[in-house]
Amino acid sequence: MALTMASFVASLSAMSVTGVTRAYDYTPDQLSTANMPSLFPRIPSQRNGIVTFTGVSGLDTVTVEMVAIVDATMQSTGEANFGATVALVDNLNAALKTEMAANQQIDGWEMRTDYLDIGTAVYWAVIATVVGSE
Amino acid sequence: MAAVSARYTRILVDQFDFSGDSNRVIMAGTVATLDTTGFQAVTSTSIPGNLQGASIQHGGYYAGADAGELEYELKQRLGSATPAYIAALFGTNQAACPAYVCDTSWGQQLTVDAPIDGLITLSGNWPAGGGMKRGLRIQAGASTLSGTGGGTAYDFGAAGAAGGTGYLFVQTITGTATGATIDIESSATEGGTYASEGTFTFSAVGVQTLTMSGVVNQWLRINTTSLGGATSFAVVCIACVAGVTQ
Secondary structure (H helix, E strand, C coil), X not given: CCCCXXXXXXXXXXXXXXXXXXXCCCCCCCCCHHHCXXXXXXXXXXXXXXXXXXXXXXXXXXXXXXXXXXXXXXXXXXXXXXXXXXXXHHHHHHHHHHHHHHCCCEEEEEEEEEEEEECCEEEEEEEEEEEEEC | CCCCCCCCEEEEECCEECHHHEEEEXXXXXXXXXXXXXXXXXXXXXXXXXXXXEEEEEEEECCCCCCCCHHXXXXXXXXXXXXXXXXXXXXXXXXXXXXXXXXXECECEEEEECCCCCCCEEEEEEECCCCEEEEXXXXXXXXXXCCCEECCCEECCCCECCCEEEEEEEEEEECCCXXXXXXXXXXXXXXXXXXXXXXXXXXXXXXEEEEECCCECCEEEXXXXXXXXXXXXXXXXXXXXXXXXX
């Protein structure tokens, strides 16, 4: 399958991540606590460049952030949310490994945790920056 | 003076133009250093030796296994006794750009690199077994020749008195050529009378060479004197004038 941003986002959005209640294939404006933890893509970017003397382009390289929302910071306790965040890092990592084996367009990823403003609330989040190329 | 982008580079390996598969060309000329330091000298001294060495290193991308593709043609020439002619042309945004030709070369090295997150790349090294010649391009392969007659003339800046060498890279022939002929001609002035400095004769793709002798005038051009029955052909011609471009 030829690599496009649309296909890359679609395949990542369709990943099965243990513990995730709802997976979006777009960046939502609002989240419902009933859907926690949630997974969605955001900030797609792409790069390419000249690789030969006659102007042939190189690998299409795409980058997408996959965001796993754990819970609102005002919900539950810090201890519980931190523990859920760490668990979600492992689950998202495992899902990406499975996806990489099935979809050889993934080059790698980096993962971090952060607090994210979404709508009117702040959430515990796991953010995986996934890079693919073909 | 504006610097020129490296994208204006071409690499020719015999009749093949691998510029579309290539991303790196390094032309290296070397001259031996002869030590002339004597007793009681206060500093070391040296002079350049007469023997010059040269090579063209070339890197590109794997695009398939067929004949005519980079990997296949590099492998075919690896250690081959059949002379190969390699030309590196720089600043091809100018018609009469400088070109370095590795005369009577062979593939000295073939490296294939396949990084997990990148493209499969190839590189090779071409020593100049018959010496490196520097010349100017007087015919580009992009301009197909479909009739007889003289081409555009180019100013070499000065006349030469000691001949030179011409290289004709015959890249494609449409139809069948039997004894097609192209001359290199020179004239003292752009609009003057052009006289032949030698004739390339060919019936197939490949590289032809000719030796020019004596005076070679300041303006040079090609003159297609016979298509040899072909409909058209694409050639790259490089003229190297001793004492002027070499």
